[in-house]
Amino acid sequence: MSAPRLIGLDWGTSSLRAYLLGGNGTILEARSADSGIMRVESGGFAQALDAACADWLAAHPALPLLLAGMIGSKQGWLEAPYCACPADARVISQSLVRLQLGDTRSTHIVPGLSTTGVSGVPDVMRGEETQIIGALPATGSHLAVLPGTHSKWAWVENGTVRGFASFMTGEVYAALTGHTILGRMMRADAPHDGAAFARGVAYGREAPEALLSRMFSARTLGLFGQLGQAALPSYLSGLLIGSEIGAAMRMTPHAGTVTILGNPNLTQRYTEAFALAGIPTQAGTADCAALGLWRIALAAGLIGVD
C-alpha cells in the first residue's frame, strides 16, 4: 500500500464521502457519512469533519486536506465563489479558498463553476465539477451527464469544462408526484416498470417543448386504464428523463458516447433511456470525485507530482 498523500472530501447537501488517497489518486480508504451540510448545525462543520476522519487527521498531521461540493456554498463552511467556465483543473485550482483549522492545519475548498448561457442567464454547479475532472480524460471532446435532483450536462474538451446546463428533472419529478394531481393515481412504492418507463421516454423525447402538456398524460393514461397505478411512476420518470435528453441533445453538437456519472439506480435509468434513443453511453467510475480531488490538488501544488 502506497503512502497517504491527500485527504479529500466530497461534501454534499445530504451526505459526505471522505477519501484517503495515495499516489496517483489511488483510494486507500473511503467512508460515507450522512452529515451533509443541511444536516449539520452552522458552526458544527469542524466537528463533522472530525467525526468522519479524526483518525486520518491525527495519523497524518501534515497531509493536505481538500473539500469539494456544497460545503463551499453560502450555506456551507466557507463560501468559495463560483469559478467561470471555461475551466479545467488548473483554473479551478487557482480559485481554491483556504480555511484555517486550529493552529497547525488548514484546508482548501474547491469552488463551484458558473457559466453564462444564451440570453445572459447564469447557471451553476457545485461538486459536479470535481466529479467531471476526475471522470474524464485530459484529451478529447466529451459530453457528460450527472443525473439527479438537478441534473447537470457538461461539455468538456481536453479536460476543460466549456459550458453546462442544469435540468431540474429529479426535483420536478418529486414535486409532481408529491404535490400535484399526477401523484394521486400512483402507487408510489411500485418497482421500476421498464415498459412504462420506455413509453414515457419516447413520448417525452419526441416533443420536449410540449412537456407542460404531455405530463398530463400521466393522469389521462391512468383515467383511461392504459396504465395502472403501479406503472405510472415509471412512466412519469421516463417522460421527464426523455424530455431532458431530447432537450439536452439539441443543445450540443456532440455525437459520440455520453458519459453518465450517477448513482447506480439513476445510471441504470439513464442508460435505458439513452439506449431507447440510440445514443451510446458509458458509465463513469463510482468514486470519480476522488480522482477529481486528486487532480485539483495536484494542479494547486498541494501535493507534488509523483
Place this chain on the structure above:
Amino acid sequence: MSAPRLIGLDWGTSSLRAYLLGGNGTILEARSADSGIMRVESGGFAQALDAACADWLAAHPALPLLLAGMIGSKQGWLEAPYCACPADARVISQSLVRLQLGDTRSTHIVPGLSTTGVSGVPDVMRGEETQIIGALPATGSHLAVLPGTHSKWAWVENGTVRGFASFMTGEVYAALTGHTILGRMMRADAPHDGAAFARGVAYGREAPEALLSRMFSARTLGLFGQLGQAALPSYLSGLLIGSEIGAAMRMTPHAGTVTILGNPNLTQRYTEAFALAGIPTQAGTADCAALGLWRIALAAGLIGVD
C-alpha cells in the same frame, strides 16, 4: 324582463356558479357559491343544489335544469362519460346524462370532452367545453385558451371543437414555488412585477423544449442578484406561461386572434404574454358558461327555439 327558461349551473371543483336564464340565454340572475364538488360530501349534492337555488326551483317547477363541469366527473354527482372530439353543441347534447331528482324533477349533466392526440395519448376537459360553446361564434376558425390550474387550448371550427391540449401550467407553478428550491428565494406575496414577468415570458417562449433547464434560472438569477425575491414569482410565472404559449402555438396552424377565457387576473397575464409575442388576443365574456349551457340545452331540445 323575459320569462325564465332554463336553470344552468357551472359546477366545478372548488366553486359553482348558478344562472337563471331567459330567452336567447339572457342572464336574468347569477349566483356563486363555494360548494364545489371537492367541498361537498358525497351524497350532499342535492342539498348543495338547494342551497344555491331552492327559490328558483320552487318558483319555476317546470323549468329544465342543466349542470356542467366537474359535477359530471367520477368524483361528482353522476358520471357523464367523456364525449369524443370533434364535438359541437349538438354532439354534446346527445351525450347528456339524466338524473332524477325526487318524484317530479330531473336534471341533465353535460359530459366532458376527450380527444386523442398524436401517439394515441388521450386528453380530457370537463366544464371548459361549455365555456367554449358559449364563447365562440358558430362560424369561423378559432383558437381559444382557458388558462388555469390545467390550461386548455382548443381548436374550434364552425362551432365544433376539433381537438385540444391541456397544459399543467398553473399546477406546476404552485408545485415549483411551494415544493422546490425555486420557492425558497421568493417573496410569495409579492405583487405582480411586469418587467420580471416579461423577461420570463421571453426566455420561456424562446425555447420551450428547455423548460426543465430554464426553470433553474429562477434560482440562478436570484443567486446572482439579477432578480430580487419580490420579482422571482412573476418571473417564474412568465417563464411557464411563455413556455406554454411557445409550445401551444407550434401545435396549431392558427394565425388569427386568440380568444382568452379566464378569470380577470389570468386573462390579464395571458394578454400581456401574448402581446409580448405579438399575437393578437380578445377576452371572452365573463359568463360564457351561461350561454354554453343555453346552447347545449337548446340543441338537446330541453328548451324550444324562441
